[in-house]
Amino acid sequence: MPRKGRILVHTGDGKGKTTAALGTAFRAAGHGQNVAIVQFMKGKWTYGEIFAIQRFPNIYLARLGSGFTWLKEGLEEDRELAQSAWALCRELAHSREYDLLVMDELNYALDYGLVDVDEVVQFLHGKPEELSVIITGRRAKQELIDAADTVTEMRAVKHGFRAGLRAQKGIEY
Numbered sequence: 001m002p003r004k005g006r007i008l009v010h011t012g013d014g015k016g017k018t019t020a021a022l023g024t025a026f027r028a029a030g031h032g033q034n035v036a037i038v039q040f041m042k043g044k045w046t047y048g049e050i051f052a053i054q055r056f057p058n059i060y061l062a063r064l065g066s067g068f069t070w071l072k073e074g075l076e077e078d079r080e081l082a083q084s085a086w087a088l089c090r091e092l093a094h095s096r097e098y099d100l101l102v103m104d105e106l107n108y109a110l111d112y113g114l115v116d117v118d119e120v121v122q123f124l125h126g127k128p129e130e131l132s133v134i135i136t137g138r139r140a141k142q143e144l145i146d147a148a149d150t151v152t153e154m155r156a157v158k159h160g161f162r163a164g165l166r167a168q169k170g171i172e173y
Contacts, residue, residue, distance in 0.1 A: 005099075005132035007124055007148045011107055011140035014154030015172075018042075021102045021134045022049050028132075029056040033099035036092045040085045040115075041065035041078075041105040041137075047173040060098075062088055065105065075112060082114035093127050100132045107137025110144070117141045124148075 008024070010017040025035045035058060042065050053059050064085040066078055086109070093101055109115040120135075124147045127133060135144065145151050167173055 003130050005127070005130050006150065008132070008134045009107075009140050009144055009148045009151045010134065010136045010154065011138060011145075011151065012153035012155050013138055014156040015159065016154045017136040017138075018104050019049070020152070020154075021104060021136050022053075024134060025059060025100060025102055026052070026056070028100045029058050032058065034097055035059045035100045035102070036098045037061045037102040037104060038085050038089050038092070039063045039065055039104040040082055040109045048170055060092075064088070075114065078112070079114045082109040082112075085109070086115045086119075090123060093123070093131055093133075096128055096131075098131065100134070102134045103136070105137040106135045107140045107144070109137075110141050111137070111139045117143050120144065121147050 008021075010020050022037070025037060029035050035056075037053070037059065039062065042063060044063060050061070053061050062085070064081050066081055085103075086106075089101060089103055089106075092098055106115065106120070110117050110120065121143050124133065124144075135148075140151070161167070
């Protein structure tokens with residue numbers, strides 16, 4: 001009997017959504033599964049997870065976002081990048097080469113209206129049965145929550161940044 005893939009959503013205003021998704025990606029890769037990660041919004045800056053991903057030949061990473069979308073006046077470039085990332089996700093999923101597809105920060109692209117939520121839900125219902133999908137980002141749409149098998153909400157209880165602590169290499173990035 002073929003393995004049935006799962007749909008997971010990591011959302012909420014707390015830290016750790018991408019980190020949790022990448023932890024699952026590393027776990028899957030460690031079991032010899034092929035993983036694709038498509039980042040919708042993160043810019044090209046370097047952080048520790050990028051170095052870790054490079055150690056796994058069975059993890060494919062595409063970083064398509066421009067970063068800091070919420071600080072921009074116009075979103076046309078971001079819309080084009082999000083649509084490119086969305087097209088890539090569909091292509092990777094239907095290639096049947098991957099066991100896990102991480103759509104990092106897709107929830108932001110949905111929230112900004114850069115990608116249509118109905119298209120995503122339709123994709124989730126029609127994805128290859130054995131493919132697992134993880135979607136991250138704040139403000140997950142209810143339609144996405146309804147389509148998911150597992151939804152985890154990260155909640156901010158306390159953050160060192162609010163007390164003036166700067167981001168630390170190996171911890172925050």
